[in-house]
Amino acid sequence: MTADDAAVPLPGLDPAWSRRLSVADPAGVEHAWHVLDNGVRDPVGTLLCVHGNPTWSYLWRRLLAAAPPGWRVVAPDQLGMGWSQRLDEPRTLEQRVADLGDLTAALGVTGPVVTVGHDWGGVVSLGWALAHRSQLRGVVLANTAVAMPEGDRGPALIRLASAPGVRAAVTVGTPVFVRAATALSRPALPADVRRAFAAPYRSAARRRSVGDFVADIPFVPGHPSRPVQEAVAEGIRTLDVPVLLLWGPRDPVFGERYLTDLRDRLPQASLHRFEGASHLLPEDAPQYADVVARWVTDLDRGPADRERPAPDAVRPLGAALAARADDDSPAIVEVGGATVSWADLHARVGDLAAGLAAAGVRPGHRVALLVEPSADLTAAVYAVWRAGAVVVVADKGLGLAGMRRALRSAGVDSVIGGPRGLAAARLMGLPGSRVAAGRLGPAARRALGDPPTLDGLAAAGRSAPAPAEPPEDADCAVLFTSGATGPAKGVVYTRRQAAAQLELVRSTYGLTPGDRLVAAFAPFAILGPGLGIGSAVPDVDVTAPGTLSAAALADAVRALGATVVFASPAALRRVVATASDLTEEQRGALGGVRLVVSAGAPVPASLLRALREVLPAAEARTPYGMTEALPVTDVTAAEVEAAGAGDGVCVGRPLAGVAVQVSPLDAAGAADGPLTDAPGVLGEVCVRAAHVKDRYDALWATERAASRNPGWHRTGDLGYLDAAGRLWISGRLAHVVTTARGPVAPVGVEQRVEDLAAVSAAAAVGVGPAGGQVVVVVVVPADGSGRRRLAVAGAELADAVRAVAGVDVAAVLTARRLPVDVRHQSKVDRRAVARAAARLLAGVRTRERRR
């Protein structure tokens, strides 16, 4: 960089990394390069980072800063770009790959190398990788492409920029292209960073190669760089090194189809999608640098130890259904609709599976199910499993945007949906084939492209061969977390894990073929056939569990003669609240229920007690678990009462075959301690069991963090074991308040405050910088005096709260209600509460006096 260049500040760039050198190309022409190099001598390995167009090595500054111990990081400015020498003529892809090889030779890069490429730097880095296979240790790619997928003519934006007449004006004559590249960033880049990116491209002469680079993209056959590009695209299929794909899904240049193409060519690749990030991934997701460092460090760790308890001879998925193939009793009852016998269900599942296979659904394919809970949904799930494919389930509680993000991340191959589900699939732009569930009117059929129907597939399946029995270690489901804390995460189960889960539910609750189940909690609606018991779903909007009434529950129980009810706390609360509407007959039906299982969130003891009025014969049990592992523990109302008060919610003892330990919290609120089952130690709850999820989907770094204790799943929940072996949940790890006196878990405080008659709900949150936070308690007053906006509580209420809180409470605030998650209507979004409290307690915004 020249003295003039140095006038532009380059935030985050250590000037000591900057170095210049001259390298001769095979023609003997010397080129002056600018390279960022952290200068590690005798390195363990080298990260060779190649930027795209129109950025420069500044893009990789965070990776240089976060370099793994002993690793050298080298990030050149490609010739004609950044602060490297300007060129008089276009440089082809072949030349650029050769240039990079000349440079690494000159830099003395000899040991193992991991290439890192972004944008068009991806192809160049892969070209280098293929030419240096003996050195190649791994490949990292971020928002890039190596080929135009079939029928594709390249990214629309780049095609536009490359159009004759446009290219010169946009890329060279004006800084439009240079500025536009950094304008794509999400969230928006700070102005000083954008200026830093534009710094080397301030005149038309300095931008010449930006335009030439665009011109070198081989959109059309016959382009001079096409053969080299195709050789790279095909060559990488033979790479046998680990690959990490980092992807910003909001990229308007390289959309999903380029990611699909890369995964097809590099099937061994691990993938991490950074939700919310766009094209300039290293800018939009600054944590990428730590992810790469972690991945590189892991390269020499060997295959992850995946030891976990093997289930004792679990019945395969679908075995319970097959066992009742000749049973004419009801398997599924739709309240006010059809009844399907076990025999009919078994036959339909077999026909549908064959029909799906005949229609192109292959083992391992992912099938999104956008069908309301119904006999059709249940049949479709078991048919997809029978075909060896994977169900992808995202509930409507995520909202259309959340569902879209979730389903696109899962990369679905097919969608089975009702009329509304298929319309939503189109709105969401989901890829893959379509199958219609239920009846489509003629207009809808035309509008949706006349997809095959479930009935049509079943009919076709009758004469088609049955699909092969899938292996038990194949994936079977991608489920999504509730998204209460950030974007919903995809959770992958194998068939063995799902079967182990069914077995655990069956044994925990002593379910026999004589039991019949009403699932008032939608995700459980599909479990009946797997458990081998009949099931019904009450007439209720599944996206709003709070709309279930006692009468609707009773009608479903009566229709089936149910003995077991699965529900959520929100649904049960409504049942208790509407119990006065029950007729004698309905009360009689509910009297036959022997067991009510309330899943999804902790159930307060008061609610469990109130339930006895409505379900007098039912034992109320509450499993504790999460999308990644359910159930983990289980507790009855009596056990909760016997446990007494603690610093959290008692969720009972670990179930048979389930191990629970905690990773202790340190003073800063991080749970990095070695796992222990010592009583009274507060930490992150970790679970080990045969039915724990296989992995997070398309979230390599998240999975790496959650499974960093081999064989264990870190739940993100905070809790402790007591001397009697019971587990107590004290909140979410992310919600720990880190005070100067140590970490404070929210739930214990909240429970003590909620015991006050004047309080109907409470949230304990932290305000202030990490490690120096104060505790703030937001309460919903029982007398309804809370306003929509937070306010400071009166002296009486504040004194009462402080008297029981057990920790120093800086402020007591009141609210009309607390924000909760959509799915369970019960998990308080403490981060949102904390943000609102912090705003109020900071006082008015005043203008700082400037120098």
Add this chain to the structure above:
Amino acid sequence: MRVLVTGASGMLGRATARALLARGDEVTVLQRRPSGLPCREVLGDVADAGVVARAAQGRDAVVHLAAKVDVTGPWAEYARANVQGTRTVVAACRAADVSRLVHVSSPSVAHAGAALVGAGAEPADPARARGHYSRSKAVAELDALTADSESLAVLAVRPHLVWGPGDPQLVGRIVERARAGRLPLVGSGAALVDTTYVDNAAAALLAAADACGPVHGEALVVSNGEPRPVGEVVARLCRAAGVPGPRRRVPFGVAWLAGGVAEGVWTATGRRSTPPLTRFLAEQLATAHWFDQTRTRAALRWRPHVGLDEGFARLGAWYASGG
């Protein structure tokens, strides 16, 4: 230890001198009027080199509290008492071979007006400090810390909003106005503020005098570490004093403007009394001011031993016994 305490006529200076005496230190106090404390006393102006030199003679440590604490009056008075006073004390320490200087400062020296949420002790900044008092104290703190050297260890301690029985400044003014029914709440009253009960502040100054040496050359904020909404603090002070709490609310914008008008009128007319409201005060009452005490407590090996509840109880008892 032989200690000089300057400014022992104020609430905190007096409490500090008493605490030193109570633990058996040999104390000299320096202030303008007789303090009535049972110790050696030097009377005079802290900016008077002769007086200060006499007071500092033979001392191991100096705790320098003497300052002009006010919201009105010309800059020259602040400059003399706070800036020149501190320079005089530093010079006297050097001349008398005093090895430790605890310079009592204020968090306002680093405050440019925005909310302070769990803040540390930022460097003093005269250019951005608000008002004559804060600016003069900022200059003084920089001078004092610059004097930190091999032979003279300097610590700057910034107690935040010190209150307690017999305090004419914070408690006295609030109570007086509340009694007259002229105490409005500025803004929502929700801003979190830290305060310091006087005995805790005095104990922190003793701890600073002890720690000074191994710990030196830095500024430390001292508070109770129990921030509360400002409306609650004011209400509890009023409750302790047996006067009605604030009933009226004044929007911050109105208070700020009114403060500006009052400042203008008081300056233009040369009044010496304290105006009912200043812009600085409006900001203090409407923005959060609380601090991360981690560094302070580690450096001084000190913790506040009088909690807010206990402090308010002691204040209530003091008022109940006739003030």
